[in-house]
Amino acid sequence: MNKKSFPLAKVYTLLETGPVVLISTSRKGIANIMTQSWHTMMEFEPPLVGCVISARNHSFDALKSTKECVINIPTVELAKQVVAIGNCSGRKVDKFARTGLTPVRASLVQAPMIMECYANLECRVADTRLVNSYNFFVLEVVKAWIVPAVKAPKTLHHRGKGEFMVAGDTVKLPSRMK
Amino acid sequence: MNKKSFPLAKVYTLLETGPVVLISTSRKGIANIMTQSWHTMMEFEPPLVGCVISARNHSFDALKSTKECVINIPTVELAKQVVAIGNCSGRKVDKFARTGLTPVRASLVQAPMIMECYANLECRVADTRLVNSYNFFVLEVVKAWIVPAVKAPKTLHHRGKGEFMVAGDTVKLPSRMK
Numbered sequence: 001m002n003k004k005s006f007p008l009a010k011v012y013t014l015l016e017t018g019p020v021v022l023i024s025t026s027r028k029g030i031a032n033i034m035t036q037s038w039h040t041m042m043e044f045e046p047p048l049v050g051c052v053i054s055a056r057n058h059s060f061d062a063l064k065s066t067k068e069c070v071i072n073i074p075t076v077e078l079a080k081q082v083v084a085i086g087n088c089s090g091r092k093v094d095k096f097a098r099t100g101l102t103p104v105r106a107s108l109v110q111a112p113m114i115m116e117c118y119a120n121l122e123c124r125v126a127d128t129r130l131v132n133s134y135n136f137f138v139l140e141v142v143k144a145w146i147v148p149a150v151k152a153p154k155t156l157h158h159r160g161k162g163e164f165m166v167a168g169d170t171v172k173l174p175s176r177m178k
Numbered sequence: 179m180n181k182k183s184f185p186l187a188k189v190y191t192l193l194e195t196g197p198v199v200l201i202s203t204s205r206k207g208i209a210n211i212m213t214q215s216w217h218t219m220m221e222f223e224p225p226l227v228g229c230v231i232s233a234r235n236h237s238f239d240a241l242k243s244t245k246e247c248v249i250n251i252p253t254v255e256l257a258k259q260v261v262a263i264g265n266c267s268g269r270k271v272d273k274f275a276r277t278g279l280t281p282v283r284a285s286l287v288q289a290p291m292i293m294e295c296y297a298n299l300e301c302r303v304a305d306t307r308l309v310n311s312y313n314f315f316v317l318e319v320v321k322a323w324i325v326p327a328v329k330a331p332k333t334l335h336h337r338g339k340g341e342f343m344v345a346g347d348t349v350k351l352p353s354r355m356k
Contacts (some may be wrong), residue, residue: 001275016337017343018215035355037196038219040313041216048312051218055334083353105328129307133305134226134228134316156349158194159348160194163349165195165348169346171341173258174261174340175265
């Protein structure tokens with residue numbers, strides 16, 4: 001895999017823009033993937049990510065029982081797979097087989113990383129207090145991987161119903177913000 | 179104001195892409211604004227938005243005591259103001275005066291809306307269970323306003339340290355996702 005370890009303190013730079021992500025899980029040896037946009041950074045370091053995984057999703061049970069997942073960040077080249085994954089259920093379909101995406105062993109969690117995504121964040125569940133009310137999990141990123149060559153990733157940002165904004169130009173302004 | 183009421187059921191289409199937002203508050207008649215990227219949708223309808231407001235921010239106290247705010251969504255034309263707001267504190271500075279942005283009376287909350295932003299979401303605090311641990315507020319959007327002419331807003335998406343990705347092209351794929 002053409003990826004390198006990425007500093008945990010910089011994980012927020014990958015997620016703060018609000019990209020569509022693919023969340024992979026593994027339960028009893030069966031891997032699954034879901035498409036997800038409802039996530040937010042909650043702390044810089046250790047990086048905490050809050051995300052809503054609907055109880056209607058097959059991934060909900062896997063995450064609740066294994067307490068592990070990988071957040072994979074795709075770019076526009078994977079748009080078809082992103083939509084295909086969002087339109088079928090892991091109850092019925094092997095999503096890796098269906099989409100041709102490649103599972104790669106992670107270093108600290110059982111859930112597989114998706115090779116074709118430019119960044120992979122290995123996560124453990126850190127807080128479940130809002131799971132019953134909102135299906136909201138707080139995840140801690142315990143290990144991060146990135147393709148170092150990708151500087152301005154063409155991430156996807158869902159506007160609803162299969163319409164995506166693709167990451168455009170970069171502007172940089174003098175700022176003391178982190 | 180050239181804005182129209184926007185259906186609450188569609189609010190997720192405005193926030194799901196992860197734009198930088200300006201959160202306005204009002205406490206004891208004094209308005210304030212903060213720049214914010216750490217937010218996520220949590221429910222479609224009524225729309226719930228989770229967001230982290232650091233206790234270091236002056237806005238934290240206003241939100242905690244008044245339980246009201248407005249989420250304003252700026253576009254790239256406001257990039258300088260977005261950064262300026264993120265680089266000073268409401269403890270010392272009147273941010274409306276400093277940036278020249280225009281406060282407009284909201285319909286259901288005391289916090290002002292920012293006229294120059296293409297969308298404004300009037301919010302009330304709905305859940306504070308994770309405030310002590312993570313400064314994480316669950317907000318309910320009680321009224322939404324939008325400039326109807328803006329179809330593909332050039333929103334800003336923070337990559338950290340004043341570097342922003344600007345919303346680029348739109349791609350649409352057949353999908354059954356909401």
